[in-house]
Amino acid sequence: MSRTRQMRRHAHKMRRNGLQPMVIIDSDGPFPDVAGMLLARAMWRYRSELAPAYLVAVLAVGGALLHLMHPDWWPWLLAVAVVAAWALAVFGERAGLALRIERAYAAAVAMGSGGWLSASTALGITSRPLPLMLAGGGFVLALPWWAHRRRRARVRVDRQIAAWPDIAKDVGLAGSRAQSAVVDVWGWRARFALARGQTIQDAIGRVPAIESALGTFRGAVRVSPTSDDRANRFELRVLDTDPHADAIPWPGPRVTSITEPIDLGPFEDATGARVLLLRRHGLIGGVAGSGKSGGINVLMGNLSACRDVVIWAIDLKRGMELQPWSSCIDRLATTPKQARAMLRDAVTVLEARAEWLTANGRRVWDPAPELPALVIIVDEYAELAEDAPDAAGDTDSIARRGRAVAVTLIAATQRPTQKAMGKGAVRSQMDVRVSFRVRERKDVDLILGQGMLSAGWHAHTLNAPGKFLLSAPEHDTPRRGRAYLLTDATVAETAERHSSMRPALDEVSQRALDEARMRPISEPSVPVTPSQEDPAERALREALDGAPDEGLPIAHLLMITQLSRPTLYRRLAELVKADHAVQVGRGRYKASDHTR
Numbered sequence: 001m002s003r004t005r006q007m008r009r010h011a012h013k014m015r016r017n018g019l020q021p022m023v024i025i026d027s028d029g030p031f032p033d034v035a036g037m038l039l040a041r042a043m044w045r046y047r048s049e050l051a052p053a054y055l056v057a058v059l060a061v062g063g064a065l066l067h068l069m070h071p072d073w074w075p076w077l078l079a080v081a082v083v084a085a086w087a088l089a090v091f092g093e094r095a096g097l098a099l100r101i102e103r104a105y106a107a108a109v110a111m112g113s114g115g116w117l118s119a120s121t122a123l124g125i126t127s128r129p130l131p132l133m134l135a136g137g138g139f140v141l142a143l144p145w146w147a148h149r150r151r152r153a154r155v156r157v158d159r160q161i162a163a164w165p166d167i168a169k170d171v172g173l174a175g176s177r178a179q180s181a182v183v184d185v186w187g188w189r190a191r192f193a194l195a196r197g198q199t200i201q202d203a204i205g206r207v208p209a210i211e212s213a214l215g216t217f218r219g220a221v222r223v224s225p226t227s228d229d230r231a232n233r234f235e236l237r238v239l240d241t242d243p244h245a246d247a248i249p250w251p252g253p254r255v256t257s258i259t260e261p262i263d264l265g266p267f268e269d270a271t272g273a274r275v276l277l278l279r280r281h282g283l284i285g286g287v288a289g290s291g292k293s294g295g296i297n298v299l300m301g302n303l304s305a306c307r308d309v310v311i312w313a314i315d316l317k318r319g320m321e322l323q324p325w326s327s328c329i330d331r332l333a334t335t336p337k338q339a340r341a342m343l344r345d346a347v348t349v350l351e352a353r354a355e356w357l358t359a360n361g362r363r364v365w366d367p368a369p370e371l372p373a374l375v376i377i378v379d380e381y382a383e384l385a386e387d388a389p390d391a392a393g394d395t396d397s398i399a400r401r402g403r404a405v406a407v408t409l410i411a412a413t414q415r416p417t418q419k420a421m422g423k424g425a426v427r428s429q430m431d432v433r434v435s436f437r438v439r440e441r442k443d444v445d446l447i448l449g450q451g452m453l454s455a456g457w458h459a460h461t462l463n464a465p466g467k468f469l470l471s472a473p474e475h476d477t478p479r480r481g482r483a484y485l486l487t488d489a490t491v492a493e494t495a496e497r498h499s500s501m502r503p504a505l506d507e508v509s510q511r512a513l514d515e516a517r518m519r520p521i522s523e524p525s526v527p528v529t530p531s532q533e534d535p536a537e538r539a540l541r542e543a544l545d546g547a548p549d550e551g552l553p554i555a556h557l558l559m560i561t562q563l564s565r566p567t568l569y570r571r572l573a574e575l576v577k578a579d580h581a582v583q584v585g586r587g588r589y590k591a592s593d594h595t596r
């Protein structure tokens, strides 16, 4: 007995390795027993491929018996065949025959088999041409069966599921069991029960090993919680074809309020990667060309459709990315100076709203068209941190205190290093993280947070622009999404359509901004405030203020201020740095145009 079991195990192992079992027969071995067992096993294992032969055999035996016992039953058999063929053709979809061609095939097989059985019942199976019809017809109808892609996939899946106990042992998930498997258009998915003490994280961490054990291509296996969210179950998804292979056109906005989650694009199971932005901040990362701007376009398409959101944007790439949305953007900053002023104003708004909430006994700002949320989108955040480092205090304030007052910061950057994020607490305050492809594995943790790489968030394996991983309070497992793609024409058309319904800033915020503007200019965030007492300084400022558009030449400024050349250059450099002056051309300066 134990010998038989041993042989069985050996044969099973060999089959898994793609080898046919070899039987060694010794004189006292129970040969017929083993051969019969192996034959029965092969007949069971290849039952799908052999199904046409089994059907032919059943028809032959059935026909012979019926002819002997009930030859008068043939009209009934014919009637049953007709009804079965009709039912399969009409209702076959309910039985899983999704395509019309599949239903037609099933109807043809039912009609052919029933017709033949009826004829052989009446005439006997040896009567001509019935034997030939059975063999020939069986072979012809078997061809589509053998060629059918989904059937073959199903067989492959069944075999892999049958081999799971061994695979599980090899990949370190010993004791996990397959519960059910479904073949779909993209590949297959199966539900698994984990062994005691195993977690979904264990399964996620074993994904590369599972891919190797199943012999899939790299990146074909996904592990996610099951829909009932049980801790000891997981869903395994194996892709034969990438559902994200082609760009996915944006279907248009699905929201009208920031209180609804925004759909960034479909996950691989075609459900939307929907994420809420209200009272949250967002970080979007990924290498150049990975689709960050595309992601921002999806956000803009939806945010601009929300009647309770005022959008401010900072784009220090001269507004290249966000310019097309300018008609929907309440304020767009394209220079460090404008960005600095905007962030200062955002803090003013934030403080005014916080005060208003306290005065009105409210805890949070509930967005409505007359009390809109404020979303500040910063493309290329690293440039902001570098070109306007003195704005770091303001971004920090927004990140730390913006949630309750519905002021949201969304930052896009390639690598959100501490330096690129401006040293403050901004990165740690980001609740929603979207990672497009990163170059190095360690960048995963940089964008998504410490420990995410080892938890299976493999953003370095994303293999096409627009593919992303989304981490947010409602998305805690790594699932690949692909952002919708907005063409330039869609952006232009959407921006135009939405521009007419943009709300204005609420009264509380607007009043606070007006008051701040009326106060004498005292920008605590500007580091260099030249002394107003210095007459040379005053003369220089006045000269610059009155300078023509093309600026005043150095020689002229030297004459007016009576300063030495090095001192003048130093003062000018300070003024430029503080954004009070700009260099217009070579050696020509003027006061900068204040935006407020």
Ligand SMILES: Nc1ncnc2c1ncn2[C@@H]1O[C@H](COP(=O)(O)OP(=O)(O)OP(=O)(O)O)[C@@H](O)[C@H]1O
Binding pocket: 246, 247, 248, 286, 287, 288, 289, 290, 291, 292, 293, 294, 295, 465, 466, 467, 482, 483, 484, 485
């Ligand atoms: N969701 C998407 N689906 C398909 N293709 C996309 C998608 N997003 C971007 N692409 C393609 O990738 C290219 C680069 O995308 P995008 O400009 O958004 O990248 P980026 O990460 O913003 O790069 P950069 O940092 O240089 O601005 C686009 O021109 C577009 O062809």
